[in-house]
Amino acid sequence: MEIITDCISPHVGKVREGYMRLVWRETSKIKERARVVAWSCHCRSAVYELCRAGGQSYIRRTDYDEKGETVYETYRWSFIKASEVWAALLEGRTV
Template identity: 45%
Template sequence: MIVLEDKCFSPHVAMAQRDHIRLDWRMPYRTVERVRPVAWTCICRATVYELCQGGGQAFIRRTVQLDGAPEARETPRWLVNIPKDQG
């Protein structure tokens, strides 16, 4: 479940549900040229999640905003089915 708070414009991730699926986080892979975030969580939290898409593939990027440099990890890519009338 995603929760919106009064002063934030992007959603916050709620606590994990009992039947959640644990994701495999990996070092960022050399990405395709045209990848873009299509959905994201609020940057007011220490951990930000982005659903990224490009080149017919999608993945989730997790960025932990530490005191030093931000640390990013990504899920493996999966193919995105684009409807024929939009592709």
């Protein structure tokens, strides 16, 4: 995990060799209430959040650019599996 002293939240690590690629899906039109339990630093153009909703967990990615924001989500997993994927994302073992 990359450590930058000016920021409070963690940054997603640089991609490591042999990384696993996540499947990112656009969010559905239906707004689902989710509890965000962890997040990456907002100083980057992509912000990641570990979310819980309906007994399952997933990772949300929000990309920011000059056009605005685009939100993507992974598939749903158990909280334990989502936490493992979250840790891998922060360590650069997945993107």
